Amino acid sequence: MDRHLKRLVSLGLRRKAKQHKIVLRAMMQIAVRHGAVETNPIDGVGVVILITVPVERHDEFLAAYDHRHWR
Numbered sequence: 001m002d003r004h005l006k007r008l009v010s011l012g013l014r015r016k017a018k019q020h021k022i023v024l025r026a027m028m029q030i031a032v033r034h035g036a037v038e039t040n041p042i043d044g045v046g047v048v049i050l051i052t053v054p055v056e057r058h059d060e061f062l063a064a065y066d067h068r069h070w071r
Helices: 002-010 014-033 055-069
Strands: none
Touching (some): 002 014
């Protein structure tokens, strides 16, 4: 799960990574409550870090993101 969130951040999708973390945490809390898992694995996931892209490289960044996203 940590790998998934880090990949989203590396693609520049920080807000989406934060949303995914919230949803995954809630899902896993329900699983813990009902005994499906013993601990919430999202509790061990690090903080989502902001990656900034300089304005002059923004088009290059978007082109690279589009290419990686649709593979």
